[in-house]
Amino acid sequence: MKRLITAVTLVLCVITLGAVRVGITQIVDHPALNAVFDGIVKVLEDAGFKVGQDVLIDRQNAQGSMQNAVAIAKKFATEKVDIVVAIATPSAQACVQAITDRPVIFSAVTDPVGAGLIKQLGKNTTNVVGVSDMVPVATQLRLIKKIFPNAKKVGVIFNPGEANSVTLNNIAKSAAPSLEMTIAEIPGTSPSEMITALNSIGPSVDVLYIGTDNTAASSIEAIGNAALRLKKPIVAADIDIARGGGVVGFGFNYFQVGVETGQLLVELLKGAKPSDLESHVVGPDSLVLYINLDIAKQLGVEIPADLVDRADIVVRDGQEVAK
Known part of the structure; x- marks a missing residue:
C-alpha cells in the first residue's frame, strides 16, 4: 500500500510540475510497427494519461537507416526525454547504446538477449525492459x-x-x-x-x-x-x-504487442523502475x-x-x- 501511495504521488507530482516527455522511435514505417505505436497510445489513454497534455510524445522514424536510428537515439539522449520507447531491434540497439541514465523500453524485438539489450528475459538490473516478438x-x-x-x-x-x-x-x-x-x-x-x-x-x-x-x-x-x-x-x-x-x-497481432509495451510504460509513469519489471515474450494468444x-x-x-x-x-x- 505504501508503494502504491508513493507511485500515485509521483505521478501527481510529475503531472503537476509538467508533462512527461516520452521519445518513441521506430526503425521504419510499416503497418506492424505503426500498430505497436497505436497500442501504446491506447493503453496510455485507458490509464488516464492525456497524450499531448500529461504525456508529450516525440515520435521519430529512422526510415530504414541504422545511421538515422543512431542519430535519433543521440537526439533523445541530448534532449533529456524522460522515457524512451524503441520499436524494432535496430532502433532498440541504438537507444540502449546511447541512453543509460533513463528508462528505455524495447518493443517488437525478436531476440533481446542476442541483440545485447538485456542479459535475460524476466527482471534485469539495468535501465532497459521490454517486449519480445519471438515468433514460433x-x-x-x-x-x-x-x-x-x-x-x-x-x-x-x-x-x-x-x-x-x-x-x-x-x-x-x-x-x-x-x-x-x-x-x-x-x-x-x-x-x-x-x-x-x-x-x-x-x-x-x-x-x-x-x-x-x-x-x-x-x-x-x-x-x-x-x-x-x-x-x-x-x-x-x-x-x-x-x-x-x-x-x-x-x-x-502487433497492436497487442503495443498494448503490452504500453503497460510497461504506464508502470514506469506510475513510479516503477525498469529493474522492477519483467521483459517478456508477447503472449501466444x-x-x-x-x-x-x-x-x-x-x-x-x-x-x-x-x-x-x-x-x-x-x-x-x-x-x-x-x-
Missing part, C-alpha cells in the same frame, strides 16, 4: 510442410544486418532438417538487394519464408510482385507482411493465422480445409474477412 519458427515451418508436403527447399528472405532476422534464419536452419527440408538464404541489406537475390535464388526454391524482417516489411509489395512473377508462394511470420503478397501469414485464397488460387496452391476453418483472417474474392 519451427511451428511456421511445420505449417509450410502441411500446406506444401513436397517442399524440399525453403528460401528465407532476410537482411543479414538485422540481428532479429539473423536469429530467425538460424532457427529455421536448425529446424528444417527434421522436416526433411533445407534452407536457402536470400539475403539483402536493402530492398533492391533483396529483389536481386530473390530473382537469382528464388527460381530454385519451393516456398519463400519471410520472418519479422523490417527491410522486407518496408518493401513487401515489390517482393510480393517478384514472388508472383516467379510463381513462388510466400509464407510470412508477420500478418502485415503476408498482406503484401503472401499466401499464408502466422504471426502476432496474440498469434493470428492469415490465409489469402486468391493468391493461393493464382499459384495453384491447395490450402487444407481445416486450416481455412481455423484461420482468423481469410481473403476470398478480393475481400478480407476476419472471423
Whole structure:
C-alpha cells in the first residue's frame, strides 16, 4: 500500500510540475510497427494519461537507416526525454547504446538477449525492459510442410544486418532438417538487394519464408510482385507482411504487442523502475493465422480445409474477412 501511495504521488507530482516527455522511435514505417505505436497510445489513454497534455510524445522514424536510428537515439539522449520507447531491434540497439541514465523500453524485438539489450528475459538490473516478438519458427515451418508436403527447399528472405532476422534464419536452419527440408538464404541489406537475390535464388526454391524482417516489411509489395512473377508462394511470420503478397501469414497481432509495451510504460509513469519489471515474450494468444485464397488460387496452391476453418483472417474474392 505504501508503494502504491508513493507511485500515485509521483505521478501527481510529475503531472503537476509538467508533462512527461516520452521519445518513441521506430526503425521504419510499416503497418506492424505503426500498430505497436497505436497500442501504446491506447493503453496510455485507458490509464488516464492525456497524450499531448500529461504525456508529450516525440515520435521519430529512422526510415530504414541504422545511421538515422543512431542519430535519433543521440537526439533523445541530448534532449533529456524522460522515457524512451524503441520499436524494432535496430532502433532498440541504438537507444540502449546511447541512453543509460533513463528508462528505455524495447518493443517488437525478436531476440533481446542476442541483440545485447538485456542479459535475460524476466527482471534485469539495468535501465532497459521490454517486449519480445519471438515468433514460433519451427511451428511456421511445420505449417509450410502441411500446406506444401513436397517442399524440399525453403528460401528465407532476410537482411543479414538485422540481428532479429539473423536469429530467425538460424532457427529455421536448425529446424528444417527434421522436416526433411533445407534452407536457402536470400539475403539483402536493402530492398533492391533483396529483389536481386530473390530473382537469382528464388527460381530454385519451393516456398519463400519471410520472418519479422523490417527491410522486407518496408518493401513487401515489390517482393510480393517478384514472388508472383516467379510463381513462388510466400509464407510470412508477420500478418502485415503476408498482406503484401503472401499466401499464408502466422504471426502476432502487433497492436497487442503495443498494448503490452504500453503497460510497461504506464508502470514506469506510475513510479516503477525498469529493474522492477519483467521483459517478456508477447503472449501466444496474440498469434493470428492469415490465409489469402486468391493468391493461393493464382499459384495453384491447395490450402487444407481445416486450416481455412481455423484461420482468423481469410481473403476470398478480393475481400478480407476476419472471423
